[in-house]
Amino acid sequence: MAVTLKEVAELAGVSRSAVSRTFTDGASVSARTREKVEKAAKTLGYKPSLIARSLATNRTKLIGLVANNFQNPAFLDVFDLFTSELQKRELRPLLVNLSAETSPKKVVELLRQYSVDGVIVATSTLPTSFAIAFQTAGIPVIHTFGKFQANANVHVVGIDNDYCGAMAARTFSERGYRTVALLGGPETATSTQDRSAGFQRTAAELGLSVAKVCFAENYTYKAGRDAMRNVLENPDIEAVFCGDDLICMGAMDAARDAGRSIPEDIGFLGFNDIGMAGWDAYALTTIRQPIRDIIMSSVELVVGMVNNPDRSPEIRLFPCSVIERGSLRPLPETA
Amino acid sequence: MAVTLKEVAELAGVSRSAVSRTFTDGASVSARTREKVEKAAKTLGYKPSLIARSLATNRTKLIGLVANNFQNPAFLDVFDLFTSELQKRELRPLLVNLSAETSPKKVVELLRQYSVDGVIVATSTLPTSFAIAFQTAGIPVIHTFGKFQANANVHVVGIDNDYCGAMAARTFSERGYRTVALLGGPETATSTQDRSAGFQRTAAELGLSVAKVCFAENYTYKAGRDAMRNVLENPDIEAVFCGDDLICMGAMDAARDAGRSIPEDIGFLGFNDIGMAGWDAYALTTIRQPIRDIIMSSVELVVGMVNNPDRSPEIRLFPCSVIERGSLRPLPETA
């Protein structure tokens, strides 16, 4: 069916090596040969088979992209950026939907079987051990949105969740809130744990009372709405720090349903700054994660790993910032 | 680095063929040999290389998934369903982000070079010719969300957009609206064109006046909000049929901004039924596309094509339905 090296070589009247060399950059071919080959290739419509090349070179130009959160709109950006960044470098994403896959072990096996050049694990809900499994199997791996640990043994690109939690506490304190709540994402997510720790520690330092701590079951509107019922039990709570914008929007609607107005009766601080956070109906004040930077950096790093597998593990953290909209009281005038 | 057939064969004391056969189903191996091989494979941690297998069998088990709409939350479901459906059948999605790729021609080349077994083009904004290019290159292709044409020469799975447009007109008419508007998606999308045609034709038949027809530049909240300004110029318009929920939400906020209340002053009918359509802040009445059915069917069809490339082109259309929420006046009581 498809045109092969051999046919091109015959038509051009050269050896198969010559054809191969005109299609691999950096190989030595004379201008005359190259021309003959290119002409033959064009008339035959030849393009080298990447599968065959992969087998010979032991490089597939495939990057595994493992995700387990296909519900959150934040991931659309992630997919968009990842795929376009990879494409710019002539790499292809081999997408793995972890939620559907039985075991993490299988995923590792699978990507190994496809001989992907590297893997990007893009999730904050899996333990570091998952990413390490790839490393053990000899596959370069980046844990994007992963847990930041000082004694890292795997590349991590993301944010300092503990610091972001602290930032949330400070944001509340600056605006004069005294009694607040934490409505986190899934409790098992490392991002949730770290943010929660930073938030509670800093709240204590600043004399804020964290009157309620609860967690949404997943990163959805509904889970946020449901979990908010817990928070509403305590009428003293003046503001809620949510683990995700989607959860936050659900929580806001639950509050409104209960007749509380935002931000007068109760304030909300989200996380991620998804597109919808800017919509009039929510106008969510939220902590923005620099997704673009994180992803560009992850891709850069995975490419670096492929070229030099022995790089020692690196942590790359990017700063987050509060995006001011209308779901928290304003900062008091600074005299 | 990786363990190969040969090493397993040596350890097990059999030929390479024997090892290969224990790992390809349907091949004849005695129980004794299989056992020896499996034991050896386990101790060595052997898994067959899918790249090498692909080269030999001329099957990669890769399915190209081409999309060009990474902005719309509706596509999260699409990705989730596609990936999990493919995974169930031991196939892998090779994701192509068309927006970032220079030319469609290149995409075809690229997927051909990777020898994907089939391609699913999931977009309503590209012409049929794009899907046909794959077919011409000898790659089985399904145009999911594609344009339904009676004289098809490519597999199409989706909905009857013309009929959905008609359904929208009927929905308005039943509720007593007389003067309405169409706020479509991008004008170049075939889905927009077909829905628009069905809507306008049926509106005319039912005696509805379509007082304004305009189009959003893309499938975003902002584009909907901007385009709605046009519609608001005409104060007689009682209801708007939007080409997409996201566009519709933007349009609703523009209307509210202009002091119109929904559904009292103006009604909205969306399209797609994305998760957010059910949120309290919008409570959007919308036409639901059965995404799950469409995708399951697409995957099934692409698998079928791989096994039998000569199947003649098939059109598979699924029914849509109006999901009643709060953005249109209710149906009048039937006496």
Next chain:
DNA sequence: AAAAACTTTGCAACCGGTTGCAAAGAAATT
């Protein structure tokens, strides 16, 4: 017990490329 029918196995060629090596050819040096 021999013949016939069926299974299992290894050999060797093949899938479509890449690449080290040595020979051939071209250019530069003396």
Next chain:
DNA sequence: AATTTCTTTGCAACCGGTTGCAAAGTTTTT
């Protein structure tokens, strides 16, 4: 013009599997 140096080229082996074929081994039939 002969020698040295550098470039280009083809040969052949290799990447890690699959598979048609014939020989060897089993089982069934007579």
